[in-house]
Amino acid sequence: MQFENKVVLITGAAGGIGIAAAKAFAEEGAKLALVDLKQEPLEKAMASVDAKDKLLLTANVAVEDEVKAYVQKTKEHYGRIDVFINNAGVNGEFKNITEQTEENFNNVFGVNTMGAFFGLKYVLEIMKEQKAGAVVNTASNGGLLGAPGMSAYVASKHAVIGLNKTAALEMADFGVRVNAVAPSGVNTQMMRSIEKNAMGDNAEEARTAFEASVPMNRYATAEEIADLIVFLSSEKASFISGSYYRIDGGQGATSV
Known part of the structure; x- marks a missing residue:
């Protein structure tokens, strides 16, 4: 029970990785603050999470005031924030750069980059006061590599890794660690969306x-990503900060 009575704040909690992370932290005794865009999907997703204490919050992470509000509500309810899983994300539409729209680019950056930035801005302020805390940002192997048709997503996740490194340096004197996970494809609803975006009715071919592009010839499970997130949030990772961790079935070994 390494997170007993610790307060863990998770955004994108109704998605596959968010649900798996919530369950993993609950099993370790954590109190949870869980954030997603809409109440009903969040309640449905969290019904199976047996936590000591669960606070369900709705917010559009692309809106600064709503991010500030979910952070304040978590602090008011629990008195502190020990762990922040900065996880909310969207993939957007598949379009080559020459066909890319400003609307799609802004929507993806709003959630993936500005949402991550706003979360860091307000949570790190609390952790700085506490002189303790751990943050795990959800990046992607798309934050390390290019991907045709996914310019908005790829650029947004490269930005998350830049934020991750900078936040770690700024917080190093305050006992706060900041790291990121960079998964390849994860067997969640987001991948169903990406498959459909990539090949339409031929999603199974996608x-x-x-x-097949993964040396281990499969997607990751959400639980495998959650296990890494829990480790990076724990005292077992007490000297790890400013790093991003590929969790990609060996895919990263095929590139420089």
Whole structure:
């Protein structure tokens, strides 16, 4: 029970990685603050999470005032924030750069980059006062590599890794660690969306091709990502900060 009575704040909690992380932290005794865009999907997703204490909050992470509000409500309810899983994200539409729209680019950056930035801005202020805390940002292997048709997503996740490194340096004197996970494809609803975006009605062919690009020939499970998130949030990772961790079935070994 390494997180007993610790307060863990998770955004994108109704998604696959968010649910798996919530369950993993609950099993370790954590109190949870869980954030997603809409109440009903959040309640449905969290119904199976057996936590000591659960605070469900709705927010559009692309709106600064709503991020400030979910952070303040968590602090008011629990008195502190020990762990922040900065996880909310969207993939957007598949379009080559020459066909890319400003609307799609702004929507993806609003959630993936500005949402991550706003979360860091307000949570780190609390952790700085506490002189303790751990943050795990959800990046992607798309934050390390290019991907045709995914310019908005790829650029947004490269930005998350830049924020991750900078936040770690700024917080190093305050006992706050900041790291990121960079998964390849994860077997969640987001991948169903990416498969459909990539090949329309031939989504199953897209899945076959995506899995074949991974040396281990499969997607990750959300639980495998959650296990790494829990480790990076724990005292077992007490000297790790400013790092990003590929969790990609060996895919990163095929590139420089």
